[in-house]
Amino acid sequence: MTHGNLINLHDVYYAYPHEAPVLNGVNFCLAGGDSLGLMGPNGAGKTTFLHVLMGLLKPTQGTVELFGIKPNTPEELRKARLQIGFLFQNSDDQLFSPTVLDDVAFGPLNQGLSREQALERARTTLQTLGLESFEPRVPYRLSGGEKKLVALATILAMEPKVLILDEPTTGLSPEARKRLMTIINDLDTPRLVVSHDADFLSHTTDSILAMRNGVIRPGQLKPHTHMHVHAEGDIPHEHG
Amino acid sequence: MTSLAEPFATGNSFIHRSDPRARIACAVLLTVPMALVDTQLTAWTALVFSLVLTVLALLDPIEIFRRLLVVNLFIVFLWFFLPFSSPGIPIFSIGSLTATKQGFQLALLLTLKSNAVVITLMTLLGTIRMQDMGPAMQAMGVPPKLCHLLLFTYRYIFVIRQEYEVMIRAMQARGFAPANNIHTYRSYAWLVGMLLVRSWDRAERVNSAMLCRGFSGKLYTLSRHRFKFSDMILISAGVLLGSIFVFIDLHIKGII
Numbered sequence: 001m002t003h004g005n006l007i008n009l010h011d012v013y014y015a016y017p018h019e020a021p022v023l024n025g026v027n028f029c030l031a032g033g034d035s036l037g038l039m040g041p042n043g044a045g046k047t048t049f050l051h052v053l054m055g056l057l058k059p060t061q062g063t064v065e066l067f068g069i070k071p072n073t074p075e076e077l078r079k080a081r082l083q084i085g086f087l088f089q090n091s092d093d094q095l096f097s098p099t100v101l102d103d104v105a106f107g108p109l110n111q112g113l114s115r116e117q118a119l120e121r122a123r124t125t126l127q128t129l130g131l132e133s134f135e136p137r138v139p140y141r142l143s144g145g146e147k148k149l150v151a152l153a154t155i156l157a158m159e160p161k162v163l164i165l166d167e168p169t170t171g172l173s174p175e176a177r178k179r180l181m182t183i184i185n186d187l188d189t190p191r192l193v194v195s196h197d198a199d200f201l202s203h204t205t206d207s208i209l210a211m212r213n214g215v216i217r218p219g220q221l222k223p224h225t226h227m228h229v230h231a232e233g234d235i236p237h238e239h240g
Numbered sequence: 241m242t243s244l245a246e247p248f249a250t251g252n253s254f255i256h257r258s259d260p261r262a263r264i265a266c267a268v269l270l271t272v273p274m275a276l277v278d279t280q281l282t283a284w285t286a287l288v289f290s291l292v293l294t295v296l297a298l299l300d301p302i303e304i305f306r307r308l309l310v311v312n313l314f315i316v317f318l319w320f321f322l323p324f325s326s327p328g329i330p331i332f333s334i335g336s337l338t339a340t341k342q343g344f345q346l347a348l349l350l351t352l353k354s355n356a357v358v359i360t361l362m363t364l365l366g367t368i369r370m371q372d373m374g375p376a377m378q379a380m381g382v383p384p385k386l387c388h389l390l391l392f393t394y395r396y397i398f399v400i401r402q403e404y405e406v407m408i409r410a411m412q413a414r415g416f417a418p419a420n421n422i423h424t425y426r427s428y429a430w431l432v433g434m435l436l437v438r439s440w441d442r443a444e445r446v447n448s449a450m451l452c453r454g455f456s457g458k459l460y461t462l463s464r465h466r467f468k469f470s471d472m473i474l475i476s477a478g479v480l481l482g483s484i485f486v487f488i489d490l491h492i493k494g495i496i
Contacts, residue, residue, distance in 0.1 A: 056448045078454055086452040093445040096395050098371040105462055110454035119462055140398050158453065 004068065005031050006162050006190060007053065007084075012062030014045075014052050022048045023059070024214035030162065030192055037201035038194045039219065040211030046194050047089070049211065050166055054086055067161070082111055085155030085189070087165040091147035095139035100126070100150050103139055107158040125157040129183060145176025152183065163191035169200050174235050197236050247303050248366040254470065255297040260368045260376035262471035267364035269478035270485075271357045277489040280345065283352035285488060289481055290359035297363045304362060311358050315351050322347040370394050375461035384457055391459070396442065403438055407431055 007030040015021035022045040030036060040046050051057045053064060055077040063070055066080040088094045097103035104122035113121065126132050129149055134142070139150060148168065155163070165184070169177050177200065184191070184204045193205050201208050208219035249256075255263065274286045294304055323331075328342030368376065374391040378384060411427065418424045490496040 051448065054448075054452055056451065078451075078456060081452050082454040084452070086449075088445065088449050088452075090445065092399055093442065094449040096392065096446060096450070098369065098395070102371050102462055106455075106460075107453040109460040110456065115460075115462060115464065118460075140395070154453065 005029050005065070006034075006067060007192075008063075008065040009049075009053060010063045010065070012049075012052060012059045012064065014048055014057060014059050016048075021060075022214055023052065025062070026052075026214065026216050028053075028209075028216050030190060032190055034190045035204070035206045036192045037205035037208035037219075038192060038211055038216070039196065039198065039201065039208060044211045045214040046211055047166060049216070050086070050164060050194065053164070054081060054084065082107075082158060083161045085158060085160030085163045087148075087151055087155055087163070087168055089167040089170060091144070091151040092140070094151045094154065095147060098138065099135070100131070100137050100139055100142075100153075101135040103150065104154050104157045107154060111158060121157050121159075122153075125153050129153050129156070143176075144171050145173055145179070148172060148176065148180060149183070152180070156187075160189065163187065163189045165191065165193045165195075167195055168193065169195060169197045169236070177236070199236055246366075246369060248297075248299055248362060249369045251298050251367065253296060253298040253367075255293070255363065255474075256367050257470075258474050259467050259471040260372045261380055262467070262474045263364045263368055264376060264380060266474050266478035267361060269475070269482045270360050270364075273482040273485040273489075274353060274357050274360065277353070277485050278349060279489050279492045280349060280352070281492060282485050282489040283349050283356065286356035286485055287352050287359075290356045290363070293363040294359060297367055299363060299367075304359065307362065308355060308358065311354065312351070315354060318350055319347045322350075369463070372461055372463050374459045378459055384459075387459060392443075392446070396439075396446070399442065400435065400439055404431070404435055407434060 007028070009026055009028040012023055012026040012028075013021055014023040026045075026049055028049070038046060048057065052059050055064065055066075055071060067083060069076065069080070071077045071080045095103050097106060101119075101122055104125055105118040108118035108121045109115075123132070123135070126134060129152065131149060131153060134146070134150060139147065142150060152168075163184075168180060168184075172180065177197075181200060181203050184193070191205070193201055195201050198208075209216050210219045211217075270286075270289075274290075277283065277286070294301070323339040323343035324337045326340050326343035326346055328340035330338045331341055331344070332339055365373075370391070374387045377387045377390070408431065411431070416427060418428075487496065
């Protein structure tokens with residue numbers, strides 16, 4: 001295996017049935033050691049792009065290459081997906097098991113680990129994230145921030161080669177956001193973080209791309225100054 | 241939320257420790273004969289045995305009673321209708337309606353049987369934790385689709401209820417007050433429609449999320465259940481008791 005590209009999308013188009021195209025020739029490449037951020041207005045095609053990347057949607061045109069192969073069959077897709085940790089925007093979509101421990105062990109069990117190995121993996125992952133006390137808890141009764149951390153644990157337990165985070169900070173409190181930022185910063189897994197939260201991206205990624213009208217471009221630096229003090233200023237916010 | 245709690249699943253009795261598959265098998269072996277027999281003595285026997293089971297499982301009697309109340313709320317209606325609608329020896333009459341002995345006996349029989357069945361299911365199936373239920377059913381050859389259906393209904397019914405509550409609150413915030421008019425019915429219809437659409441969307445997202453974690457249709461469980469000697473005893477007890485019910489029933493009817 002060379003240090004080549006882990007993920008490579010070439011000239012990808014996608015349109016939902018009977019609708020205008022959402023992706024208009026996306027080129028994207030993530031190599032080992034990369035840590036990329038992706039920003040873009042609502043409706044720019046970010047989520048569609050991620051779903052095409054994961055093979056959940058089949059592009060109308062163009063190629064998706066994951067870990068050096070172009071997965072076609074369900075089995076190839078499954079194998080490729082097992083190496084990508086994909087954090088969904090809404091944790092409730094991701095957490096479905098009756099207890100946190102079961103949920104974290106779900107991925108490892110699908111990877112073919114034995115019961116003991118999966119349990120061990122789940123426990124260590126929860127411990128690393130400082131969530132060991134969550135094991136017996138019921139996912140739907142956790143708070144939003146707790147759910148997000150557990151959802152992150154469920155994908156880290158699969159020891160993915162690439163992390164993809166879709167809007168990880170949406171709806172999080174400043175404390176939960178900060179904790180998530182620290183955790184992600186401590187990981188050396190190559191990653192793609194999609195977010196509206198520029199501050200979060202600048203802390204967790206090396207370079208930021210921009211998506212607009214279904215195309216990804218390198219992010220441009222726009223000079224601007226920030227110097228203001230006001231109540232609750234540590235909460236991410238925007239100025240008109 | 242309380243309706244999703246599993247108060248019976250947390251014990252540590254001999255029944256809780258048994259293999260979930262044995263419990264499911266035993267439940268089927270007991271409840272099918274219970275539902276089919278139709279003599280008073282058999283029904284009483286079934287009720288007594290089901291109560292013995294709850295004692296063996298060390299279940300909280302108050303909680304059992306609370307649940308039985310709900311069941312019997314429906315059964316009360318039988319007592320209003322059956323005595324007057326069955327032909328037989330008259331006991332008393334109100335106006336043109338005559339209550340018969342056979343009618344009362346039928347109502348009593350149905351009450352005994354349904355309570356026995358519900359108690360048995362509570363003891364044998366209610367003690368299985370939800371995360372063990374799916375894999376156990378799968379191991380017994382229940383079609384995977386049914387297993388998944390059960391598991392996901394359990395997990396997402398609360399989420400769907402939350403969405404319902406959010407929407408109804410949003411409606412109230414805009415001054416919605418239900419009344420007997422077309423506006424109310426139309427709004428409720430939209431609410432239900434929206435709930436269906438959202439559930440569908442969510443189902444798709446959950447499915448994607450599971451595919452991303454390598455789900456291939458098979459459920460795994462972290463609990464370790466080996467088929468033990470005591471599980472054999474449980475199943476044998478199921479066979480024996482089920483046969484006893486059938487035997488008493490047929491004997492009373494003079495067939496055996």
